[in-house]
Amino acid sequence: MKKIYQLGIEATLDVIGGKWKPIILCHLGHQSLRSGELKRKIPNVTQKVLTQQLRELEEDHIIKREIFNQVPPKVVYSLTEEGKSLRDVLITMSEWGEHRVQEAQKQGEDVSIEHKEYHGFINM
Template structure:
């Protein structure tokens, strides 16, 4: 697994879903459709600007859908695309690793 293609593939994956917030956003969206305010409440440490930026990037990469309803006040919902649904497996593996790491170290990461 140490070949160049493997390394480039991991790097590309991290470009799309890496960082502090994108995996967390994706975890919330695996539960279903969320509005912006719901996501913000579920992630109180993220700034509104950062959440907006991360959602835009995930939308540009085809990972999430943004649906705007023409009403007053405007309503916007976010959901995983069919392509984004394929990331659930990756998130499950990350969560399982995190559990093992926590058990191994005895320290819950923030």
């Protein structure tokens, strides 16, 4: 079945949309990681959702999974060149979010950003 997007941003969000995918990409932008390492860096994501998100990113050729033949099996995830091409989009999204939080704080809202860094994106 042919997929039709009304706007280009729909195609982007189809690949990186959701709560966890940009966070996963930020961590992988910094270095290749195993699933367990990603889980420790993103403690609020369930293992089931993390696995699902990793599979979707792999299917979209944004990340690659490398399997090492050893006991126990070792699987490492890293960005593909296509994944690295999202760098500027993700940096812009991070900067926009930081600005939004700053404005909310000025309005008296109790909101903060725990890690004000997006070095993973910059290293892509």
